[in-house]
Amino acid sequence: MKDFVLIFRLSNPDFKPSPEQMQERMNWLAGIAAQNKLADKGNTLSVGNAKTVKGSNLVTDGPYTEIKEFVSGYIIVKTETIDEAVEFAKSNPIFKIGGTIEVREVLVHKP
């Protein structure tokens, strides 16, 4: 089993999920946990209280880098392959609101 981080990105900072959307997301997350494949339920990240530091003298407001897209949260799943992690990502409701998910393997450095 390997750990994969699923990084969620959204482009609309004012988006507020409806109770139904929250429930859908919760069902998705608990569905992964029910298969015992959730390594870390992760966190949701604030859009309002965010800064980007680009050097000791260069700090900008907001989480944006080049384009107006920001990381909204992450979770970590444990699966055999990246394809399995991608399958989890595909069933996430974020695409209905124009978001994207990046899947990255967590590298383990052996001492």
Add this chain to the structure above:
Amino acid sequence: MQKETASSKELLPHLFRLEYTKMTAVLCRHFGLKHIEAAEDIVSETFLKASEVWGINGVPENPTAWLYTVAKNKTKDYLKHLTVFETRVKDAIQTDELQAEHDFEFNHQTISDSQLAMIFAVCNPANATEAQICLALQVLCGFSVAEIADAFLTKTETIKKRLFRARTNLRNDNFQIGELQEQAIQSRLDTVLSTLYLLFNEGYSSRSNNHLIRKDLCSEAIRLVLMLAENPLTSTTDANALLALMCFQSSRFDARATNDGEIILFEEQDKTLWNQELIDKGNYYLINACSGNQISKYHLEAGIAYWHTTPTDDHQWEHILLLYNQLILIEYSPVTALNRTFAFAKVYGNEQGIAEAEKLNLTQLNHYHCLLGYLYAGTNPAKAIGHYQQAIKLTKSPSEKRTLTKQIEKLTILPGR
């Protein structure tokens, strides 16, 4: 005289169950845990004496007080004897715990303090969980080795071995049973709660067909958690949540199985058999449990049980699913995963339920096949029967086999299929 002899025969086993563990706890508190065997011997001898004397003279007016007095005198004798041994033979070695002049009483306060301390002494994280439960049954609930073996469907030899190791740890633990310290409570309360939770589950869902023993396990677990909830030192929100959970579950105890132990599905239960008094108690403790900000798995499970015992609400299953979603994020277990999927199917329909269930892939578990059999029953009887047959192969319980066979029969005689 004849009549009194008969009543002493009825009374003693009852008193033994009620008083044995109390008296042992008080004496242990007096002697220290190192001498738990001496404490148990004194209490056993007291009961032996009672059976002799009461058989001849009849039952005394206040049997419990009689037992306490005799146990107290025997303790004094024992300590005197020991002091003589220690001073004359071993050149006046005084140990900390053994002080013959130190007096003690069997009164309500001492008994409940001692029993509470004993719960914490028994739930020692150094012991494996099964060993803790066995020890709890023996030391806190007065179960015999045979009764414990029956409850666990295990050989008495295995139980004896478990107890032997656990008791050695108990004696050598240096747990200060005299006064329950804040620190001991904090470091052990989680273990205590989880041991009592498992003790209850052993009774509520074990495969033992001995209905009486199972009910006993449940009521003992409730009695012990009640002691925690009644003491300001240990009445945490978690303890209250656990107690609420146990009350809700027990309220359905008589409705969930036929007299010969066959499981009755929740939807087919006779709701008039639900115990309203226990449901009310459950509500009471659940409210107590919600006074803080902390949410434990006991809160979530109590919430789920609450929705099960509450008159139908249109959104009942949505609430249950929400709680199961949170529960599975706190702690994975196959049972939680399956129960969550059942709730999911209740909210989103069997078709989506099947998709969610098949992802679990718990093909080695009979309950997995029971669930799929249930979900397929309406649309694909052949598949449903296949899953029920798998479940029959995997279960060891004869009563469950009968229940499942009935489900298959129902599907086979459906007209037009």
